[in-house]
Every structure is written in structure tokens, then in C-alpha cells.
Amino acid sequence: METLLELGPLLRTWRGRLQPADVGSPFGFASSRTPGLRREEVARLAGVSPDYVKRLEQGRAHPTAGVVYALARALRLSEAETATALRLAGHASDLRALMPRRITPSVRRLLDRLPDTPVAVFDAAWSRLDQNALWTALTGDPRGRGDREDNLVWRVFLGDPGRVRHPRPEEYRASIVADLRRVHTRYPNDSELASLVSALGQRSDEFARLWGSSAFGEHGNQRKTIDHPELGPIELDCDIVTVQGAELRLIIFTAEPGSESAEKLQLLSVIGTERISTPRPDESYAPSEVGSGE
Known part of the structure; x- marks a missing residue:
């Protein structure tokens, strides 16, 4: 559970460093309160619900490796960042066994x-x-x-x-x-x-x-x-x-x-x-x- 709590702030940080234009987002609106992508935008790009993104950021959900890879694509994470997210989500042992799902x-x-x-x-x-x-x-x-x-x-x-x-x-x-x-x-x-x-x-x-x-x-x-x-x-x-x-x-x-x-x-x-x-x-x-x- 502690590692999931560590993953949450990282997800918020990664979300905050991106703008809709960086990911080709067609949403056409932005939040004046929150820098970077909104949870709704990350959810749409990753194929999950906004509530699920919220629970992940609060450390209240345990994502599968597939979810982590989808979030990595949505947030444009580097290889090292993706590996960190997988480890914090409890999938460190799968890193070498998993088929690559990251867009370079x-x-x-x-x-x-x-x-x-x-x-x-x-x-x-x-x-x-x-x-x-x-x-x-x-x-x-x-x-x-x-x-x-x-x-x-x-x-x-x-x-x-x-x-x-x-x-x-x-x-x-x-x-x-x-x-x-x-x-x-x-x-x-x-x-x-x-x-x-x-x-x-x-x-x-x-x-x-x-x-x-x-x-x-x-x-x-x-x-x-x-x-x-x-x-x-x-x-x-x-x-x-x-x-x-x-x-x-x-x-x-x-x-x-x-x-x-x-x-x-x-x-x-x-x-x-x-x-x-x-x-x-x-x-x-x-x-x-x-x-x-x-």
C-alpha cells in the first residue's frame, strides 16, 4: 500500500507537466485552477474513468500492468519513468517478462x-x-x-x-x-x-x-x-x-x-x-x- 501512495504523487506530477497540445488533445478547453492535463483528459487518453485516475492518485487503486502502460503512453513517460511506475504498482518482477507496450x-x-x-x-x-x-x-x-x-x-x-x-x-x-x-x-x-x-x-x-x-x-x-x-x-x-x-x-x-x-x-x-x-x-x-x- 505504501508504494501505491508513492505512485499517486508521481502521477499528479507527470500529469501537471503536460499541456493538452503536448499530447494532441482535441478537448479545446483548459482549467484555470490546475496546471497541466486534467484527470478527465488523462482518463480519456488512457482508456479508464476519471474516478479511477483520482483513486490512483490517492493511492486507493491497484493498477494492472496494462493500466500502467496505458497511463505511461498518455503521460508520455520515459522508459525509466515507466519502469518506476511499474515497480510502485507492484509489477517489478514482470519488467523483463512483459511484452513491451511503450511507444518510443x-x-x-x-x-x-x-x-x-x-x-x-x-x-x-x-x-x-x-x-x-x-x-x-x-x-x-x-x-x-x-x-x-x-x-x-x-x-x-x-x-x-x-x-x-x-x-x-x-x-x-x-x-x-x-x-x-x-x-x-x-x-x-x-x-x-x-x-x-x-x-x-x-x-x-x-x-x-x-x-x-x-x-x-x-x-x-x-x-x-x-x-x-x-x-x-x-x-x-x-x-x-x-x-x-x-x-x-x-x-x-x-x-x-x-x-x-x-x-x-x-x-x-x-x-x-x-x-x-x-x-x-x-x-x-x-x-x-x-x-x-x-
Whole structure:
């Protein structure tokens, strides 16, 4: 409990050193009483409730490692600061066993400097960590909340598959299961990753069959069709960039210059991002914990 009490002031300090503009926050309002980000802003970015952030800062909640990683991304913590937060939250023994879930500064800069290209950052197990505004406008996916609906494998087998159509769905499913198996082999002691795999196997017969059949393949670059509700189908090249050492994947959508899809993407960069840039200040936040097990 003492370590949780130590974590609270640190969270407040880290929250206080950031401004909404530092994290690309679209909130459009600021508090005259409190410097830095408000609890509501941190909650939205991390995918938890404002009350949960308050309890964390008061040392009255015990966050999972997944919650700590989500807060680290929201607060732009360094590697050393993230390790400190994990230790104070009681996850020091997991530091070497956990699959990396932190966006590095160089990847953050890349994400910030590609506003005209839909880009999202995923961890090695295909959980979406962050995205730019154009990705949100194109796919309709809300900014990563840190729950299982942010995981591509989960969505393929158990959730809402979203707007993206794959040219060869069966091959795609087999390859993404094989990819997840490779990651699970590298991080056998990551409890959240193990929980994800277990839940998928219990709830999806197809996933269990592919996992047990040693499905092979690699989730790679392909042309995809995104079915946008207003602009119709948009055919885009999908490139996957792996960041060695950080265990991160970037999915990047681009259009052939001069094509109809390029025109639609350009239009979306104007009208789509405007619609998602100013959420109402009174929007409710659904209480949740990131990466909670079954």
C-alpha cells in the first residue's frame, strides 16, 4: 500500500507537466485552477474513468500492468519513468517478462508528423496503442482504449471486424494467429498476453483450430478496401513497418497518386478530422481497466 501512495504523487506530477497540445488533445478547453492535463483528459487518453485516475492518485487503486502502460503512453513517460511506475504498482518482477507496450519517442514523432497519412501503432500482439486523427476518420476506430477491442486478433475472431476488408480473409486469419503464436513464444510469462490467448481459444472454435494446427504465415503488406459509411469503398495500400527493439508495428495506409482513393483520402483529411476534433466537454467516460483479464 505504501508504494501505491508513492505512485499517486508521481502521477499528479507527470500529469501537471503536460499541456493538452503536448499530447494532441482535441478537448479545446483548459482549467484555470490546475496546471497541466486534467484527470478527465488523462482518463480519456488512457482508456479508464476519471474516478479511477483520482483513486490512483490517492493511492486507493491497484493498477494492472496494462493500466500502467496505458497511463505511461498518455503521460508520455520515459522508459525509466515507466519502469518506476511499474515497480510502485507492484509489477517489478514482470519488467523483463512483459511484452513491451511503450511507444518510443522516435515512433511518437513519426506519428505526430504524418497528419495526412492514416497511421496506427500496435504492440507485437496487435493491440492498437495509438493512432493519428486521419486513422480515426478512415477506420472509425476510437482512439485506443486499451481493452481487447483494440486488439486485431480479438476483433477478427470475437469482436467488431470494423471497416477494413481483407482480400484473402482465410489467409489473413491464419497469418495473424501464427504471428500471435510467435509473440506468445517469446513472452511466455506475460500474464495479460496469456490471458488474451486463453480467452480467444475458449470463445472461438476457429481460433482454437488454427492455434492447434500450427497455422503458418506472416501478417504483411497487402492492398485493403476500407468501407467508409459516407465516401464508400476506398482502396488503399497497407504497409506494415516493424520497429526493431521496441516490438512495435506501424500500419500505414496510402493511396496511389491521382487515384479516386487518393481524392477520397484527401477529402477525408479535411472533413473527417474536423468532425472528431472537438468532442463535447460533457461526454461521459465509461469506467474500465486496461487489459483486464477474463
